[in-house]
Amino acid sequence: MGDKNKADTSLNPKQRSRREFLENAGTTAALASAVPVLGISTAQAQSDTESTAAKTRIQLTVNGSRHSVDVEDRWTLVEVLRDQLDLTGTKIGCDRSECGACTVIMNGKPVYSCSQLAVWADGAQVTTVEGLASGGQLSAVQQAFVENNGPQCGFCTPGQLMTATALLSNNATPNADEVKQALVGNLCRCSNYNAIVEAVVMAGERSGGAA
């Protein structure tokens, strides 16, 4: 699945990221018993396939860094973020605008990156969850998520954080109702909504919108 040629084949997850661990564990399992490789994402499987399809060069500014990327017309923004730019913080949940796990901030507004083609985002300013912390310092809303146990399984958290960040930049100190309204497009299968809403309200109260 990967083309990363990792030399380290030990399975000690402490020394590597969860993602690297999963990738190597999957490869090992596949070699040993030919069971299906652990799927990191179907999008990755698609874009790793050798393709002769025409590509278009687009410019994206992601978390302040400019990228020039050659993309197929059918690639979605989240596929390019994850598979071409290695920004795997943004998750693919439903891949159909229903769950919000893929939410990024594009040109100042939260959008579902699973439902935007990368070619439509040419020239866009994109912020992903990797762009929230600064100098090793969590953003106010990230810190509040930690303190309120906002993440339970954590899969929806990057999307929740992006929508909350966009809300706080428009409404410095939202109340709980306003937070619920803003986060209505981000589902949490663990149903940890109370903690998430409390975290966003706390972040607003603390920072007065400088989240």
Add this chain to the structure above:
Amino acid sequence: MKAFTNINVSSIDEAVSAATQASSNGQSVAFSGGGTDLLQQLKDGTDTSDVVINLRNVDGAKEISSASGITRIGGLITLDELSNSGLNDVLTQAAASVGTPQIRNVATLSGNVTQRPWCWYYRNGFNCYKAGGDECFSVTGENQQHAIYGGGPSYIVHPSDLAPALAALGASFIVAGPDGERTVNANDFFVMPSQDPARENSLASGELLVGVSLPTPAANSVSHYHKIMDREAWTHAEVSVAAVLTMNGEIIESASIVLGGVATVPWKLTAVESYLVGRQLSADVVTMAGQMAIAGARPLAKNGHKVPMTSAAVERTLLALVNG
């Protein structure tokens, strides 16, 4: 997702030419505003377009302008922009009721009005009328969310929230195509399945909705959009009511009441409108309007709940205007 070619255009003329060119090459074409629903259909295979024409960079396609008593709204305006536009309450409330903030940030007026139905048979790849087949699977199937007005031979409900609001406001629909621009009223824009079961509107191949024009509301007009859903967010209406009244003091001078979520097209309640004219909105009048609203309802086996729901929704909409 299947392979296709994306074409970015910067004008409506370019969009129409690109579509004409693609069609002459034997390719099928989809126009894309926000693209949210289109991409879902392309992923699912319920839309098999070879060419996607991206309209988001079209100059001047989302402007609102007013002149000589007519307000024109560009079709590429996003639902978020429309909901904050300060235009008629019924329109801004309808726009704000769609989907989620992430969807409203990209979804457009034109896309909302011309989206394909959300019937679960059609969306799951059944070869029904809407997919070019010759059957409506809801008739003897799971028809909880299907039409109680205007059905046959297809029983989809028109999925748009903006469509009933626009119809209630007396909007005209501005259509661009290879032969230039044409303007049609709601009656001629939305198409009953008895006229063409495969389509929901009269857009011909290569045509697209580029905007709407509305008579600027009179100072004495009030309006409201009321939407009932089976969950609190991110879904289509079980039933919705768009109401526009012009008032002379307490007396209703004119009324326009259109239903969403229960009919194959935005469903105008002509009898209720006539009944309301010249009356005051008392409790009795509101109750009578609710009862008259369902006189023509023809429920299927499993969507009978929509009948009393429609009656109640009409009452609540009118009460909201009394209390407004």
